[in-house]
Amino acid sequence: MKNKWKHLWENLPIARKLFLEVAVTAATLFASNLFIYAQINQMVERMNSVYISNVNLNELSDVFSDVQSFMYKYLQVKDSESLTDYYRAEQDYRKLLEGLNVAVTDNQIQILEKNIRNMSDSYLAITDETVQAKRGQNVEKYKSSYESALKLYQFINHDISVLNSRQFKNNSASYQTLQAALQYLEVISTVILMIVMVISLTVMMMMTKDIVTPLTNLAHTAKLVGQGNFHVKVPTLSTGDELGIVTGTFNQMVDSLDEYVNKIKESAEKEQEMKERELLMENHLKEAQLKYLQSQINPHFLFNSLNAGVQLAMMEDAEKTSVFMEKMADFFRYNVKKGSRDATIREEVEAVENYVYILNVRFAGDIRYHSKIDEEAMDFSIPSMILQPLVENAVNHGIRNIERPGEIYLTVENHVEKIEIRIKDNGAGMEKETLDRILTGGQAAEGVNSTGIGIHNVISRLELYYNDDGIFHMFSDGEDKGTTVVLRIPKRGGDVHVSHTGS
Amino acid sequence: MDNRKKSLVLLVFGGLFSIAFLTLLTASFYGFVLKRIGVEHAENTRTYRYHYVMIINDLDSQFWNDVYQSVRKEAALHDAYVELKGRSQSSEYNAVDFMDMSIAAKVDGILLEFTGEDKLEERINEAAARGIPVVTILNDAPATDRKSYVGINSYELGQEYGNQILKILPQDSRKARVMMLLHDNSIDSNQSQIFNQINNRMVTSKETADRIKVEEIKIPSGRAFEAEEIVRNLFQNPQGPPDIIVCMDEVDTEAVYQAVIDYNSVGRTQVIGYYKSKAALEAVRKGTMAMTLYIDTDQMGKFSVQALTESIHDGRTNSFYSVDLQFVTKENASDFMSN
Numbered sequence: 001m002k003n004k005w006k007h008l009w010e011n012l013p014i015a016r017k018l019f020l021e022v023a024v025t026a027a028t029l030f031a032s033n034l035f036i037y038a039q040i041n042q043m044v045e046r047m048n049s050v051y052i053s054n055v056n057l058n059e060l061s062d063v064f065s066d067v068q069s070f071m072y073k074y075l076q077v078k079d080s081e082s083l084t085d086y087y088r089a090e091q092d093y094r095k096l097l098e099g100l101n102v103a104v105t106d107n108q109i110q111i112l113e114k115n116i117r118n119m120s121d122s123y124l125a126i127t128d129e130t131v132q133a134k135r136g137q138n139v140e141k142y143k144s145s146y147e148s149a150l151k152l153y154q155f156i157n158h159d160i161s162v163l164n165s166r167q168f169k170n171n172s173a174s175y176q177t178l179q180a181a182l183q184y185l186e187v188i189s190t191v192i193l194m195i196v197m198v199i200s201l202t203v204m205m206m207m208t209k210d211i212v213t214p215l216t217n218l219a220h221t222a223k224l225v226g227q228g229n230f231h232v233k234v235p236t237l238s239t240g241d242e243l244g245i246v247t248g249t250f251n252q253m254v255d256s257l258d259e260y261v262n263k264i265k266e267s268a269e270k271e272q273e274m275k276e277r278e279l280l281m282e283n284h285l286k287e288a289q290l291k292y293l294q295s296q297i298n299p300h301f302l303f304n305s306l307n308a309g310v311q312l313a314m315m316e317d318a319e320k321t322s323v324f325m326e327k328m329a330d331f332f333r334y335n336v337k338k339g340s341r342d343a344t345i346r347e348e349v350e351a352v353e354n355y356v357y358i359l360n361v362r363f364a365g366d367i368r369y370h371s372k373i374d375e376e377a378m379d380f381s382i383p384s385m386i387l388q389p390l391v392e393n394a395v396n397h398g399i400r401n402i403e404r405p406g407e408i409y410l411t412v413e414n415h416v417e418k419i420e421i422r423i424k425d426n427g428a429g430m431e432k433e434t435l436d437r438i439l440t441g442g443q444a445a446e447g448v449n450s451t452g453i454g455i456h457n458v459i460s461r462l463e464l465y466y467n468d469d470g471i472f473h474m475f476s477d478g479e480d481k482g483t484t485v486v487l488r489i490p491k492r493g494g495d496v497h498v499s500h501t502g503s
Numbered sequence: 504m505d506n507r508k509k510s511l512v513l514l515v516f517g518g519l520f521s522i523a524f525l526t527l528l529t530a531s532f533y534g535f536v537l538k539r540i541g542v543e544h545a546e547n548t549r550t551y552r553y554h555y556v557m558i559i560n561d562l563d564s565q566f567w568n569d570v571y572q573s574v575r576k577e578a579a580l581h582d583a584y585v586e587l588k589g590r591s592q593s594s595e596y597n598a599v600d601f602m603d604m605s606i607a608a609k610v611d612g613i614l615l616e617f618t619g620e621d622k623l624e625e626r627i628n629e630a631a632a633r634g635i636p637v638v639t640i641l642n643d644a645p646a647t648d649r650k651s652y653v654g655i656n657s658y659e660l661g662q663e664y665g666n667q668i669l670k671i672l673p674q675d676s677r678k679a680r681v682m683m684l685l686h687d688n689s690i691d692s693n694q695s696q697i698f699n700q701i702n703n704r705m706v707t708s709k710e711t712a713d714r715i716k717v718e719e720i721k722i723p724s725g726r727a728f729e730a731e732e733i734v735r736n737l738f739q740n741p742q743g744p745p746d747i748i749v750c751m752d753e754v755d756t757e758a759v760y761q762a763v764i765d766y767n768s769v770g771r772t773q774v775i776g777y778y779k780s781k782a783a784l785e786a787v788r789k790g791t792m793a794m795t796l797y798i799d800t801d802q803m804g805k806f807s808v809q810a811l812t813e814s815i816h817d818g819r820t821n822s823f824y825s826v827d828l829q830f831v832t833k834e835n836a837s838d839f840m841s842n
């Protein structure tokens with residue numbers, strides 16, 4: 001139950017909380033004032049009633065003396081006017097007598113009232129008798145009756161004055177008591193009001209503090225967050241008011257900020273990495289190109305010279321020379337032309353064929369070249385100058401120094417997701433250690449006859465291009481058992497950024 | 504935070520508690536005040552069926568106040584309230600006036616200390632004629648229509664006084680004077696009878712018959728300080744103060760006792776006091792006063808009310824109720840004091 005109330009209270013909006021606080025304070029003050037006023041009212045009423053008894057008694061006394069004086073006057077002059085007055089006064093007096101006590105009690109005032117009433121009855125009986133006697137001219141009778149009436153009159157008057165003074169005594173005692181009570185009331189009401197005030201002020205102060213403290217915390221934390229510290233939190237409030245909402249939202253905001261900043265950092269790091277890779281790739285390409293250019297001297301002059309050689313050979317009907325020189329020219333032109341751009345597999349395969357042709361001319365057809373090409377795969381693009389260095393490698397390190405005829409197989413297969421290019425020789429082969437060394441980057445010395453692009457360069461470029469180290473594979477069953485290089489090229493083009501770099 | 508809340512709750516509860524406490528305190532205080540005023544305003548009073556009046560001569564007398572207390576107590580048992588009327592310094596009325604008042608006020612019964620005043624007997628008869636029973640107390644008015652008399656048997660009391668006087672008489676053979684202070688003027692009053700009986704007793708006793716003289720002084724009622732003057736005169740008399748002074752009144756007792764001390768007559772003048780005022784008891788205990796008469800006020804009150812009640816209910820009652828009396832001497836004074 002208490003928790004429920006607490007919950008209800010905490011979920012109230014601040015405005016309502018403040019309103020409730022003020023309302024409760026006001027209500028408490030109002031209630032205590034009301035109580036005090038009620039008491040005062042009761043007192044004042046009591047004070048009024050205290051005096052009313054004296055006032056009534058005075059009236060009674062006045063009417064009573066009227067009765068006596070009118071009777072006396074009538075006895076003196078016997079006129080009808082005073083008789084009427086007497087009867088009227090008598091009636092009034094009887095009426096007033098009704099207000100007096102008749103019961104026998106142990107209260108002296110009430111006994112006095114009873115005595116006055118009974119004596120007055122007797123008195124009135126005597127006065128009636130007197131008046132009757134006067135009317136009947138019974139002189140003796142009315143005189144003696146008057147005597148006894150006068151005596152009773154004096155008794156009654158005496159009793160009335162005793163009653164009056166006794167009531168006054170009581171009343172002044174009551175009045176003093178009431179006055180003392182009122183003074184006490186003043187003190188008590190002041191104390192109550194002060195207590196209510198102190199409590200209200202304290203409660204208000206604490207409530208205000210409850211409201212302000214979270215705000216201060218919030219401001220402090222916001223400052224820290226502004227300085228870049230996302231790991232601070234405002235102490236959470238369990239309340240459901242605006243403060244609770246603001247604090248909760250603020251914490252959420254700080255969390256989100258932290259997350260965003262982390263994301264941005266990550267992506268910046270990624271970009272950085274990518275840029276580095278691009279640079280590296282360019283470097284490799286540049287290196288390849290440089291190596292290549294170093295190996296040529298003024299290729300255009302060479303191509304022109306070769307073309308001139310082709311013309312010359314045709315004029316001399318030396319057809320083989322003409323073809324040879326043409327292939328040479330194509331081969332070098334491809335190298336120069338492609339340089340850093342992507343090439344199709346077809347162009348690469350042509351370059352390989354040209355290269356093998358040139359070698360076969362140079363080395364009198366020692367190399368038996370077999371190719372098995374899937375036409376559908378021929379138009380996919382790959383980085384340029386990949387296949388030719390591999391074939392050159394196979395020739396230089398594989399079949400150059402073997403006694404048996406050297407054979408090179410080039411296979412291009414179109415698979416679902418990848419194109420598999422396989423270059424296989426039946427040459428020297430290698431031990432596993434050598435293979436591992438080559439794959440991990442230890443390069444075999446490049447021969448003089450190399451086009452200058454080493455196997456490592458090829459591997460690096462493939463990895464950078466596809467961002468994948470699962471493209472290049474090299475197998476050998478051991479010494480003298482040949483070597484196979486397999487490229488599993490993804491059909492998708494390489495990374496866009498990468499494919500356009502270096503152009 | 505928690506501590507702060509706790510102290511806040513504590514403060515609020517403490518405040519509420521103190522407010523509630525103060526409120527309750529105020530409420531009860533006002534209840535008390537109102538009740539007190541209410542008592543004076545005749546709100547918390549008991550109602551009775553009968554209204555009796557008790558008329559005595561002296562409102563300040565302790566004896567009569569004791570009687571009145573007893574009467575009131577007894578009357579309350581018989582559903583009656585007794586109003587006390589008597590001479591006081593603030594009123595000039597006498598017993599006759601009080602009788603007139605009571606008759607006019609149509610009370611249900613009157614207890615009257617008969618003082619032998621002129622026309623008082625008439626009033627008793629008038630009251631009886633109007634159906635108001637009158638019971639005389641302490642002093643009787645046997646010639647009237649009073650319903651009953653409650654008091655002491657004068658004969659018996661006189662005899663007893665005589666016996667006591669004989670006891671304290673100086674044993675030598677010189678003449679002794681016994682002075683009696685009377686308040687009653689009527690010849691056949693109780694006090695006169697008592698005086699006569701004392702005289703009788705003295706005269707009839709052989710050893711004292713010739714040497715004791717019993718005298719009386721009648722102190723007229725209604726005149727202020729009369730008793731004191733008469734007592735002083737007694738002591739200044741060239742004859743010397745009497746050997747024994749018998750008082751029939753509390754005031755006389757004190758005045759005489761004071762005079763005995765003032766005139767250095769302790770031991771020479773013996774005082775027989777009246778009723779057990781504190782001073783009288785003290786004097787008896789110390790031996791400076793020979794003895795004092797004690798009349799059983801409880802009994803007196805009880806019998807008076809019984810007589811009135813009976814005469815109202817049955818129309819008749821005993822015409823005489825005898826009240827016990829006792830002399831307080833040095834031996835039993837402390838018993839009375841402790842009571």
